[in-house]
Amino acid sequence: MTAATLSTPADAAATPRPHRMFNAARLHTANPWTTLLLPWIIYAAIFALTYVIWQIVITNVGGVENLPPDAFRYNGGAYWALVYMLIAAVQAMNLTFRFALGMSLTRREYYLGTAGYFVFLALVYGTGMTLGAVVERATDGWGVGGAFFAAQLLYEVPIGQVWILWIVQFLVFIFLGAAVATIYVRWGSTGITVFFIGLAALVVGALYLHAKYDASQPIQGWFATTSLMEFAAWGVVFAAVCGVAGYLLLRRATPRA
Amino acid sequence: MDDGRPIFLQIAARLEDDILAGTMPEESQVPSINEMAAFYRINPATALKGVQRLVDAGVLYKRRGIGMFVATGAQAQLLDERRRAFQEDFLRPVAAQARALGITPARLAELIEKEMEK
Amino acid sequence: MTTIIETTGLTKRYRGVTAVNDVSVALSGPGIHGLLGRNGAGKTTLMQLISGQEFATSGEVRVFGESPVENAGVLRRTCFIKESQVYPDGFKGKHVLKTGPWFFEHWNEELAQQLVADFRVPVNRVIKKMSRGQRSALGAVIGIASRAELTLLDEPYAGLDAVARRLFYDHLLADYTEHPRTILLSTHLIDEAAALLERVLVIDAGAIVIDEDADTLRGTATTLAGRATDVDAFASGREVLDRSRLGGLATVTVTGLTDADLAAAAAAGLELSPVSLQQLIVRRTGAPIEIEEAS
Secondary structure (H helix, E strand, O other), X not given: OOOOOOOOOOOOOOOOOHHHHHHHHHHOOOOOHHHHHXXXXXXXHHHHHHHXXXXXXXXXXXXXXXXXXXXXXXXXXXXXXXXXXXXXXXXXXXXXXXHHHHOOOOHHHHHHHHHHHHHHHHHHXXXXXXXXXHHHHHOOHHHHHOOOOOOHHHOOOOHHHHHXXXXXXXXXXXXXXXHHHHHHHXXXXXXXXXXXXXXXXXXXXXXXXXXXXXXXXXXXXHHHHOOHHHHHHHHHHHHHHHHHHHHHHHOOOOOOX | OOOOOOHHHHHXXXXXXXXXXXXXXXXXXXXXXXXXXXXXXOOHHHHHHHHHHHHHOOOEXXXXXXXXXXOOOHHHHHHHHHHHHHHHHHHHHHHHHHHHHXXXXXXXXXXXXXXXXX | OEEEEEEEEXXXXXXXXXXXXXXXXXXXXXXXXXXXXXXXXXXXXXXXXXXXXXXXXXEEEEEOOEOOOOOHHHHOOEEEEEOOOOOOOOOEHHHHHHHHHHHOOOOOHHHHXXXXXXXXXXXXXXXXHOOXXXXXXXXXXXXXXXXXXXXXXXXXXXXXXXXXXXXXXXXXXXXXXXXXXXXXXXXXXHHXXXXXXXXXXXXEOXXXXXXXXXXXXXXXXXXXXXXXXXXHHXXXXXXXXXXXXXXXEEEEEEEOOOHHHHHHHHHOOOEEEEOOHHHHHHHHOOOOOOOOOOO
């Protein structure tokens, strides 16, 4: 037969090649809707909603002058962005993992590519939020002294630190979501149930210890003396720990039907 | 393709039939393995096995780079083989059946003559 | 011909169920081989072990000479299509096809497009909303267009009607002929695929019960019918796969008859009929004949 037999030279190494990991990351962009397009729409919607609420309040009180200056500085709207990304990370880890295996990727290639994609997302959205904060400050709080992108604690923080803090917050939420998702991927609903029960037990235990040894002073002290940048550093560490934990769990996960 | 015999034997048999009937004259090219596989909807390896059987028997030969051809004298060769097998393959069952029906050899010969006159 | 897949004492146990039981087989390539068995016999689990998607409880599996688990070098030469494949939320057919060339080195886009058209895969529809047959068709497109050196197809035509199945076999055979590779096809619709198979592996309750060349297997059994006394006399001392009786008539399926035996049987007035591969396997695995649901 003259047909060519398909074969690959035997240099095929066991270590993942960069371009396959890159393509593993690309897997998440094949349908860009969930992670690249929808979030912007959601954030815009939440912002718009917050702004409308501000306007309603202003109309009710008859004018901005009638409100204390920091009236619109405390709101958690932007934090829904973090929650959404956590959910998106959970979905990505669960469904895309099984698809990736179906496309002959190794778990390692998939995880590293996905982690890279997650870091990319954190950078993109962190920067996006920061740009929002830049505009916010330039327009004097959207003309109403409001703060959405750099609200509450972030209000007086220099923009450079705002940027770092946003990125770190996204990293924390995304990798936390991914790690919890891998518990589900590996052990199913039983695993998740056990995890949350265990978590609840830990929280209760911590609260008990806190009450018993009256740790409120030292804890408050720690919060007071730790700078935001130190928090950011701890955040990165936490995200990294989640990342490693997720990988260790995924290594033995199988695409159970 | 029937279920009773290995497919490669059936392929070989069909090719032999075609050669005997003159549909595939001597020195003509036989369809390629891939064509046969597609036509009969069988694995090319099976088609190859059937063809190879005939090559080994000297009925077909291979011209490198071109394909498989019917060997000169193939028709005569096959005719010879089949004549020798005729008694075992065809006559024996007829004889058995005739015996079962009580048809005498003489009567059988009459019937055969009538059939062959047609 | 080289050994592509080799398993030694491969076993997989889940919560007390032994899905794959001490399987030791070797498959060479290029070739098209069949992994046959009833539903739940262990075909999918075995393929998952071969593709590294599942971890063995004990025993070994080697693909291209190495363990496939977490082995990019092996996996990128492999394509495993299964019915239970999960796709990311919101993924449409076209998204999946887009990713084909990223992971399969020999992916052929032209072939993929042609297959999509022939199978009428609705590429703009979300996979969740596709019918079972359409999902299978999508899987078939990927499986064939990937042209992976080792292609594992696990019941690739679930939900495909007879016409679509015919299309599938024809396309598979045509592309295999042009680009030989190693294909392992698992199915319980044996007769349809029988003519394509070189080696036949039959798995029953996790264990391999038949491991033979299709051609050797074909014709090893014959069904004899006739007067009960004649049939019984002939069947005594032989391996009997199946027997049935109706009054004074009996039918028996036996193996290992030589040409002389066949002639003797005919002479004894027994009626001989061939046994298809499907019937042979069904009878060897002691299963009632399954009727495939119309799709």
